[in-house]
Amino acid sequence: MTDADTARLERMSGMLKRRGIVLPAFEIHGGAKGFYDFGPVGGRLRNRVNQTWLDHWLSMGNIVELSCPTVTPYAVLEASGHVGEFSDFMTTCTACDEASRADTLLESYHTNPDALQKDELQALLNQSQPPCPSCGATSWSPVVAQNLMFDTTIGAGASGRPGFMRPETAQGMFTSFPALYRHNRERLPFGAVQIGKGYRNEISPRQGMIRLREFNMAELEYFVNPHETSQHDFSPWDGQAISLVADQKGELRMTFKEAIEANIIRHETVGFFMAKTFDFLTKVGIDHQRLRFRQHEADEMAHYASDCWDAEIHGSYGWVECVGIAHRGCYDLEAHEKATGKTLRARREFDEPHVIEIDGWTTDGSKAGPAFRALAGAVKAAVEQLSADEQFPQTLHLESGEQVVVEAEHVKRVQRTETVSGEWYIPHVVEPAFGIDRIIWHILDHAYDESGKEDEIYTTLRLNERIAPVDYCVFPLFEKDGMGEMAQSIHAKLCMKAATVSMYDSSGSIGRRYARADEIGVPRCITVDHQSLEDQTVTVRMRDTGEQHRIHIDEI
RNA sequence: GCGGAUAUGGUGUAGUGGUAACAUAGGAGGUUUCCAACCUCUUGUCGCGGGUUCGACUCCCGCUAUCCGCACCA
Numbered sequence: 001m002t003d004a005d006t007a008r009l010e011r012m013s014g015m016l017k018r019r020g021i022v023l024p025a026f027e028i029h030g031g032a033k034g035f036y037d038f039g040p041v042g043g044r045l046r047n048r049v050n051q052t053w054l055d056h057w058l059s060m061g062n063i064v065e066l067s068c069p070t071v072t073p074y075a076v077l078e079a080s081g082h083v084g085e086f087s088d089f090m091t092t093c094t095a096c097d098e099a100s101r102a103d104t105l106l107e108s109y110h111t112n113p114d115a116l117q118k119d120e121l122q123a124l125l126n127q128s129q130p131p132c133p134s135c136g137a138t139s140w141s142p143v144v145a146q147n148l149m150f151d152t153t154i155g156a157g158a159s160g161r162p163g164f165m166r167p168e169t170a171q172g173m174f175t176s177f178p179a180l181y182r183h184n185r186e187r188l189p190f191g192a193v194q195i196g197k198g199y200r201n202e203i204s205p206r207q208g209m210i211r212l213r214e215f216n217m218a219e220l221e222y223f224v225n226p227h228e229t230s231q232h233d234f235s236p237w238d239g240q241a242i243s244l245v246a247d248q249k250g251e252l253r254m255t256f257k258e259a260i261e262a263n264i265i266r267h268e269t270v271g272f273f274m275a276k277t278f279d280f281l282t283k284v285g286i287d288h289q290r291l292r293f294r295q296h297e298a299d300e301m302a303h304y305a306s307d308c309w310d311a312e313i314h315g316s317y318g319w320v321e322c323v324g325i326a327h328r329g330c331y332d333l334e335a336h337e338k339a340t341g342k343t344l345r346a347r348r349e350f351d352e353p354h355v356i357e358i359d360g361w362t363t364d365g366s367k368a369g370p371a372f373r374a375l376a377g378a379v380k381a382a383v384e385q386l387s388a389d390e391q392f393p394q395t396l397h398l399e400s401g402e403q404v405v406v407e408a409e410h411v412k413r414v415q416r417t418e419t420v421s422g423e424w425y426i427p428h429v430v431e432p433a434f435g436i437d438r439i440i441w442h443i444l445d446h447a448y449d450e451s452g453k454e455d456e457i458y459t460t461l462r463l464n465e466r467i468a469p470v471d472y473c474v475f476p477l478f479e480k481d482g483m484g485e486m487a488q489s490i491h492a493k494l495c496m497k498a499a500t501v502s503m504y505d506s507s508g509s510i511g512r513r514y515a516r517a518d519e520i521g522v523p524r525c526i527t528v529d530h531q532s533l534e535d536q537t538v539t540v541r542m543r544d545t546g547e548q549h550r551i552h553i554d555e556i
Numbered sequence: 557g558c559g560g561a562u563a564u565g566g567u568g569u570a571g572u573g574g575u576a577a578c579a580u581a582g583g584a585g586g587u588u589u590c591c592a593a594c595c596u597c598u599u600g601u602c603g604c605g606g607g608u609u610c611g612a613c614u615c616c617c618g619c620u621a622u623c624c625g626c627a628c629c630a
Contacts, residue, residue: 006623011568018567018581030604030620085630101557104627148629167630204557204628211629305630324630458592477590507583511591518591527590539590546591 009316012448013208015459019520021045021444021469022209034205034213036437041520044469044501046216049284049440050195052466053218056280063191063220064183068172070197071152074162079339080171080332082164086148086200089121092141102143105130150199150213165199170431173221174332177344180223188346188427189230189269191222195436207317209441216436223427224269225348226330232272234260242278243292245312251292264295266307267327273432277311277323281439285464287446290314294321305329313438315445322438330426337426349422356418359388361411368410379404383411443467447521461521462544472502473517477529479506487528490538490553518543526556 017023020039024031038046057063077083089102102121109128122143129138150165166172173180173192184190198217205211224230234257241253246264256265256275265271274293282288296308311323333344363380372379378398383406392408443463452458463469474491476483484506494502503522505513510527517525525541531550532538538556541548 010623014567024621027603027621031622033621082630101628104557200629202629206623208622326630452592456592475590478588509588509591509593511593513592514590515592525591530589541590548590 005316008448008450011450011457011459012316012444015448015519016042016444021520022440034202034211036209036212041469042440045463045467046436046440048467048469049436049443050216050218052284053280053434053436054193054195056276056283057191057193057220060191062184062189063193063222064180066173066176066180066192066194067196068166068169068176068194070166070199071154072164072166072171073154074164075339076171076175076336077149077164077167079335080174081335082149082167082171083147086167089143091125091143105140148200148202150201167200168198168433169194169196169217169219170221170332170433173219174336174344174429177223177333177336178342181346186347189222189224191220193218193220209437210317210320212437218434218436220273220432222269222273222430222432223346224430225346225425226428227348227425230267230269230272232268234272234275237275237278240278242274245292245294247295247297265309267430269430270307270309270325270327273325273430274309274311277325277432277434281311281313281323283464284439284467285443285447285462286313286439290442290446292319294319305331313442315442320438320442321435322442323432323434325430325432328429328431330428332429333426343424344426345424346427347422347424350420354420356420358418359415360384360413361386361388361390362414363410364412368406371407371410372404375400375402375404378402379406379410388413388415458515458518460518460543463521463523465523468521468523470501470503470517470520470522471524472500473513473522473525474502474504475510475513475525475527476506477510477527481530482533483528483530486532487526490526490528490556494556514541 015021019041021042023037023039023042025035025037026032054065058065074083091102091105102125106121106124106128109130110124125140125143129140131138147164149167152163152165153160154163155161173194176192180190180192195216195218197214199214202211202213205213234255237256239255241255242259244252244254244259244264246252246259249264252259252264254262254264256271256278259265260268260271265274278288278291281291290313292312292314293309294312296305296310305326305328308324308326310321311325312319313322314320336342337344361383363376363383365376368379369376375398378400379396382396382398392411393405395403395405397403444461447462447464449460449462450457451460472491472494474487474494476487478484487506488504491502491504494500503517505516507513508516514525521543523543525543527539527541529539532553536553537550538553539548539550540556
């Protein structure tokens with residue numbers, strides 16, 4: 001970052017704080033790292049970005065909105081893999097109380113201690129007794145998992161059970177799959193979205209709003225049938241070349257459709273959501289020339305993902321990943337299925353029913369039961385594996401290693417035709433996950449505009465109208481002769497309108513008031529002057545052009 | 557987590573072991589026929605905790621936070 005960039009960043013941060021857009025949380029108590037407030041102006045901004053995001057996806061028609069708890073039981077995040085994946089293993093020097101990461105201590109005793117499990121680390125630590133980097137002692141406490149998730153206890157006392165603040169909103173949507181499936185009349189594809197807080201107890205939050213401990217996430221889980229090839233219409237993006245940083249291929253410029261045809265984007269549905277993401281980001285004011293998609297390299301991708309792209313936005317901190325779009329396969333639903341024994345599947349009918357001729361053997365329960373007692377179940381399973389031409393009696397070797405002699409009276413022939421019309425499968429998931437705070441940061445970064453001389457910088461926040469926190473400022477040119485009253489009544493009328501925010505300002509010169517409005521990105525200012533009193537017209541002044549036109553107050 | 561730097565009104569800065577200053581912003585009033593004009597009055601500051609001292613915003617220690625490297629980062 002150049003000195004000029006740093007200076008601009010400092011002026012911008014100062015403005016964001018001064019004008020109540022984004023500011024450090026709990027500051028009167030000394031502040032807390034990794035926590036930010038959206039202030040009186042920023043709160044509105046955040047909400048409008050969220051609303052735009054929701055509308056963007058809900059308009060697809062097969063997507064619904066959920067809201068799941070942030071406090072999440074241990075078992076849920078154990079099933080999802082977060083308990084294992086988000087952990088660092090720590091040990092404490094009993095001599096000086098200094099905590100160290102166990103894998104770091106053992107680096108000279110093992111080629112890749114990062115890959116070891118907790119008990120393996122414990123064994124190696126006991127065996128190698130590394131010295132404490134702080135005091136040199138070799139006496140270590142037992143290894144404990146320190147998780148990057150905030151942990152908590154659900155309930156009190158002995159009945160309390162462990163839980164975490166969720167590190168992502170996604171898991172609630174996976175655990176809601178049965179309700180989603182039912183709601184969607186058991187037809188795929190469908191999606192669910194959720195906006196909410198996520199928590200990660202980052203070791204070292206940095207760079208303002210880029211890495212936070214509590215942050216706003218907006219995630220979409222889109223469930224698809226992997227047996228159907230998806231058909232998406234890419235024509236809205238024809239002619240829109242996108243910057244793609246592809247694995248092993250470097251930076252390319254092409255349309256989404258071309259990238260899919262060249263198999264650079266490996267799944268059409270992933271490509272479709274990349275395109276929709278492009279639309280969303282530009283809709284809320286991200287400069288499309290400072291937006292690119294970067295493909296995860298094979299070793300960077302989670303093991304279950306088959307393709308993953310980050311939308312990266314360029315701003316004061318360089319390229320920052322703000323959206324991740326991953327094809328997660330059946331990983332999540334399968335993981336929760338395994339952990340719970342519940343069915344998280346969808347039904348698909350075959351084009352032609354599968355007709356299965358069954359001709360074989362099964363046991364006659366009334367004879368085989370008494371004969372084999374505890375082994376009867378295993379015998380039945382073994383008999384049902386036999387082909388129709390087997391002869392009885394015969395000796396069977398069971399899986400448990402035991403041998404039984406099966407007589408003819410223990411078995412009976414099974415001959416029937418089964419028609420299987422379909423099957424239950426685990427849907428695949430494409431997940432676009434948005435970091436709202438990072439996006440808002442870049443919206444502000446891209447909108448923050450300085451003009452004028454160096455000693456008198458004029459600041460304008462060129463926010464897109466749909467996310468601007470304040471829609472109108474209403475000014476009386478002077479607060480006399482009834483102009484003040486007229487402006488007040490216009491302001492009051494605007495405030496009554498749903499989803500409209502108006503501010504009234506009568507202090508300072510008219511130019512100063514325009515400047516104040518420009519600084520927080522108010523798109524339109526309405527001014528009441530002497531002529532207004534005579535003919536009920538006011539001037540409307542546009543933020544970006546400074547142009548004014550006169551309209552009747554009924555047209556506002 | 558390690559190393560370095562920093563912390564003074566809302567914001568940006570000056571300054572001192574003896575009651576803290578400038579600019580700007582904010583409020584009230586005046587003036588002004590539309591882009592940070594001007595005049596008067598006014599509000600508000602030494603991050604937190606300990607120590608040294610008759611006295612600490614200043615010196616020392618610890619903490620917290622911010623910035624920059626390094627490390628970490630489904």
